[in-house]
Amino acid sequence: MSVDKNTVAKIANLARIAVSEDELEATAGELNNILDWVEQLSQVNTDGVEPMTSVVAAALPMREDKVTDGNYRDQILKNAPAVEQGFFAVPKVIE
């Protein structure tokens, strides 16, 4: 499996990273080097092996379903690049 320019453009769009037309080729090359190298995992027989979901054999802790924090809007907004009337401000989405 190897990626071409179009695939890189598609992934970059999914990842929301602008990649210019002239960077696509070089990026495809770099990604293919890595993907070719990880390809060696196909040599490993993993029939019947469960995928690891947690390195520690522990059940996730349960807690009571109640609100434990909140009411700090200003602290959350403090680091935002643009704030309007107590909200995060973004470029206009709806015409």
Next chain:
Amino acid sequence: MSDLTKLTLSAARDGLHKGDFSAREITQAHLKAIDEAKILNSYIEVTSDQALEMADNADAMIKGNEAKPMTGIPIGIKDLYCTKGVHSQAASHILDGFKPEYESTVTSNLWNDGAVMLGKTNMDEFAMGSSNENSFYGPVKNPWRATNSDKDTVPGGSSGGSAAAVAADISIAATGTDTGGSIRQPASFCGLVGLKPTYGRCSRFGMIAFASSLDQAGPLTKTVRDAAIMLESMAGYDAKDSTSINIAVPNYEAALSGDVRGLKVGIPKEYRVDNMPPEIEKLWQQGIDWLKSAGAEIIDISLPHTKYALPTYYIVAPAECSSNLARYDGVKYGLRVAGDSLDNMYKNTRAQGFGDEVKRRILIGTYVLSAGYYDAYYLKAQRVRTLIAGDFKAAYEKCDVILTPTAPSAAFGLGEKVSDPLAMYLNDVFTVPASLSGLPGISVPAGLSSDGLPLGLQLIGQAFGEEQLLNAADVLETAAGFSDKPAKWWGA
């Protein structure tokens, strides 16, 4: 008064408790040394005023007989930890100006014990790298240079700023984080002790996430005893991290008995990798001999899936990173680069805000998680990961700890590998398997290369077996008797 910056953590603790010097004095000595070592670029932000205030509080704790082992100890904090109101950017451009409104649990634990923050240390951006050349703030220089050379070497990564700071005596100790080797490999390159605890031992709350199933906090220190003292302060259950484990934190220093008689030390044959430099091979054999002389029993073991650990890591870690780093969108914090639509604002912000290696990993991660490839890459890697962890489980039926080299080479030259990502990844060949399995690992300085650069040996322990691991490391450290320091070429 002798130079307070040369002290180990345990000696500094003893001196502070006896009143030989104050927390303010030892902090001031370090701030002065930091100022003279700017060329190393190991600190991104120095918090002088805060440090002196914390030192005064520590002195009050000591006077009030409330001193803990970390009280008054000046330390560096990796820029990956959120520290309230203080620069916390994981050395990335995309977090420009970010000052958290909260404190990470690990740093809270340290401050509650009276430790003093000197500043935030440089690192590879978002902890992605093995040479500290991927920082938005520029590379860190290793205080160590080859004998009779004036060429700069890398400190390793990603906790390179923390490692360089401790090696240059501009912090007594420092926090690091380790995802695939980011504490142990820089410790090896800088002649230090670096401990990655068991996954779940330290809370990840407030640590800027890279790969959540692997990230773990740990100390970089001058000695094994120092690592034991510092880990005890950092570790512990935290309800804010659902993967932190609720078991008591032992007195790790008390575990250093100096006695390893009967300890079974496993030697994995698969770690004899192709092209391993003879001096690493020789050092490893030396380590085996040292532990044997101390009464340990040496056992040959096999970890058959070792060679698949790195490619597994380079699927799992980028996959998790692509998901974790989705939050950097120019809306909630940090950098925003304008665009003519919301989507283009995201794309421009992320294109300019992330460095090349971070972007590469996000793209790889996005690809391996994308529709049609998830099973072939991600699920496959998670299955191999189960096999790798199974190898260790089987090995620990026969042995107590495992001895390996930490890294396949000594520190390399600045700029030498920066254009070859795959060559860079190979640095973590010996550290990644334990990371994938959640096991604790420690690098102990064991000797010098023929060029006069430090080399480390790694001990890997069992899950939550830090006491046994630290005890074995302490014996290895004593046997190695590594006392070399870098020749000072920086500063006045």
